[in-house]
Amino acid sequence: MTDMPRILHLVDDATPGGVTRVLNHIRSCPLMAQTARHELWTVARNAALPRCEADMIVSHLSLSWRGLPALISLRARHPGTPLVHVEHSYTEAFTALNVRAKLRFFTMLRTAYALFDRVVAVSEAQGAWLTRRRLVPAGALRVIPPVVDLAGFRALPAPQGAPRVIGAIGRLHGQKGFDVLIRAFRDLPRDDIELHIFGTGPEEQALRALAAEDPRIRFFGHADTPEAAMQAVDIVAMPSRWEAFGLVALEARAAGRPVICTKLDGLPTSAGASATYVPGHSVRDWTLALQAQLGAKPGPGTAARAGRAEAAFASAWAEMIAGAVFGAAPSQAAQSGALSLA
């Protein structure tokens, strides 16, 4: 098909991580390719943006005051092209913990979002926050939780026997809250359990010091593949302090691993109804939650494993593209999206 719309995705963060993997999925997913041609351009952060020949331009950029001129210029040079922004970073908890001048920050976000025809939230809670804080007009907001190819995770056999290995997967950064996890784990008396930490980052030395030679806590650095890390653990723990979505939780579900996480931002969307939620970051609460999960019977092997995630993602994008590029009514767009998946 040559008449498929050409969708150009702009990204300024090429470091390996959740966003990069989601973008690779957008580019390579056969379901996505049924309704549009998706291309990926990596651009320099806050620098001028190129002129593009596309039916729709999707920004995966990180928004800032410094980046605004480039966005305004992009808008001005593409007045008739639907412009979409996917918000991968900012959330209520991010704002609470990282933003000193809140009004200045909200004003920056309102100004930036106003340049786009659609703003995509990556979780229900983030969408609710964008609406509640009046950052995005209700009509412009879509909620599309991101996804990667989960086939490799679904192919993993469910953990057998009593759970023994707790996994912490992600950048070693204060955001992920692994300091709380290590403290909580160290309070568990059993010596047949282990905490496996996959990832690198600025907090590595501090976390190793916290682990203090506890032989049950092991640091593995980056796993060769995300699936390899998942395969090595029975339970996935995510004491994140903010999390726009939390891809690891979705991958854990696909792999049939129980998830323990904080109840904030996007985690209820990514971890789903079956996860164990800890209300905050109290070490004692986390110790109790880990203890309970380690004592639980392994879940049934027939768990849903996030079976429709990729299809739902492709169909939501198809619907949005249909609405923005062709002006189709949402119901028609939904049908065409559903048909293309059949």
Place this chain on the structure above:
Amino acid sequence: MPYASIVVPAYNAARTLSETLRSLSAQSFRDLEIVVVDDGSTDSTAGIARLHAAQDPRIRLVRQFNRGLAGARNSGIAASTGALIGFCDADDLWLPGKLAAHVMHLDGAPDVGLSYSGSALIDEDSRRMGHAQRPRLRDVTTAHVFKRNPVGNGSAPVIRREMLDAVAWRPAVEIQRDWVFDETFRQSEDIECWLRLCLRTDWMIEGVPGLLTEYRISGGGLSANVEAQFASWERMVTKLRPLAPEFFAKHEPAARAYQLRYLARRAVSSGDGAAACDLIARAFAQSRTPIAEEPLRSLTTWAAAHATARFGNAPMRLARAVLSAART
């Protein structure tokens, strides 16, 4: 449903409750309810509240076994229906325009979730003592709340229910209603809640001009509590630190210094010069930030502590007499 609720926690407050309720009934903003929580009083607190309720149907009485100040406030929040919730302890007073000022402020600032004002200090006979809490009103950051607690006291803020709901939780031991204030604290429950609101939500905190609360200082026995008060402040820090370790690593020493300086001033007020000297020395050993940010106040505290240690109450009595003579 009234637009605003005022929660009045009352424990053995028979002596002051009438005056408090009169000041609330007299608010110029009329669309309100007043929820008096009798926290297991053994005096005539409940009877007085009923008397006032008979005259002003906007007053309601909730009674419970004693749960402490935080527990009384939580019950008041649960029983109230307004979109805005103000707090007024049963011995403090609101000036007639206070609620109106906060309603107008919050209406015009949709990103602000908590609005406070300065307070004038009053004595046991409700006379203004000439001292006041005049906090910073704008550009208030979480670090500022931690170091200087601009909200000031538990009768100063009016808060959106939405903001309180965002931090409410149900502890395993609780069967009746959620907690907003942490009932395991007997002191520092205010600052614990304000700081948690800052660390857990993206609502802004701002003040309105004026001394719109009259905050009662009851004399006696303060310095005996100083170490207990400091311990509860430390417990608050220990509790909240895991929420934001980097934030605490950066601001804890300065905040602790400010807290010790505050306690030194309390020790001076109660005439305990030795304790005051010890506290102010510990404050400056923690951090020089109070000296850099507020040199005058830090140095007068140091001087007052040493004068009190050397000469007892006399210098402070003299200073107060001179100040009050200058005012009249």
